[in-house]
């Protein structure tokens with residue numbers, strides 16, 4: 001396999017950092033190379049060198065395709081289980097006190113990849129919070145990658161994808177199967193609205209979210225970017241809202257703007273009132 | 281935690297056994313439903329059984345029905361691991377008392393994620 005030129009690799013690192021704020025260290029050379037090879041294989045360009053040359057000169061979609069190919073989309077249903085349990089058992093019961101008319105919930109899946117995360121939330125709502133669904137609950141699902149969003153919108157998954165993390169009872173209840181594909185029923189899809197959004201740009205959410213899932217995406221950013229995003233999330237979220245991060249992610253040492261609420265095996269975060277931000 | 285792997289393919293048993301061992305299970309094997317039931321009758325329930333559907337002598341489906349009909353075994357968690365991929369089959373297994381369902385082929389990650397759903401295995 002022809003390698004990638006050191007200058008080209010440096011250019012790609014710089015490009016991915018500028019567009020997605022993702023830091024690729026020197027050890028990630030293989031990742032860059034294999035993802036670009038994949039694009040060449042798909043016929044996007046003649047060779048890795050030609051692909052990078054196109055990106056340098058701003059020709060066509062080359063730079064967009066490179067950024068998308070390198071930002072990884074790995075995801076699965078009910079990832080880590082615990083956040084979805086905490087949402088069901090703690091967070092939503094607090095937001096939807098019995099007796100009160102249910103509020104119109106907005107849940108934001110901020111790096112939704114191929115949709116397993118927002119669809120997991122949607123199924124959980126249908127299963128356990130039908131009154132909130134009836135009151136107009138919705139899930140805004142956003143991602144940087146247009147390609148992955150197109151897949152997410154289809155709501156159609158392969159066997160290996162529905163094998164991953166999805167309770168069998170939900171598989172038979174919320175999917176139709178045909179020809180090796182499993183397609184989510186329209187009542188699940190209707191709860192989720194997909195939109196392209198780069199977390200580094202303006203957010204423009206039409207409603208303040210009650211719940212934010214920003215999972216397994218901060219991990220790609222440097223500390224300054226993480227801090228800025230967590231601060232913006234705090235300004236955006238409703239005062240009694242909850243933020244869920246990935247298992248390997250934390251607000252610790254980044255901002256005092258969030259207080260950690262421990263759950264049996266993990267945690268979620270509540271916003272502190274404005275003015276409480278920054279590190280001492 | 282103790283687990284039983286019930287599959288007529290020796291290769292599949294090996295794969296499942298290795299995956300479960302790495303999750304901290306002590307694993308016993310059986311090559312068909314009847315052998316599994318005999319072993320369980322002798323030694324008592326295990327915490328988790330991974331059960332293939334199509335096997336000679338006694339199928340996994342029959343095994344699940346037998347286990348669920350016996351009070352002394354009923355506390356076992358059962359996961360069907362099978363090439364049966366029709367939604368109607370998944371539903372049948374759940375109705376018979378399977379707790380989870382994995383469609384072959386699968387990866388070790390698939391198994392780990394399903395174990396987590398059952399509140400088992402390592403993080």
Ligand SMILES: C[S@@+](CC[C@H](N)C(=O)[O-])C[C@H]1O[C@@H](n2cnc3c(N)ncnc32)[C@H](O)[C@@H]1O
Nearest residue numbers: 073074075111113143144145198199215216217
């Ligand atoms: C590993 S997936 C996480 C999916 C899901 N949240 C989960 O936890 O399973 C990371 C996603 O973040 C997206 N992403 C990367 N940089 C982004 C950015 N700057 N803005 C929005 N999304 C971004 C990628 O396109 C990818 O789909």
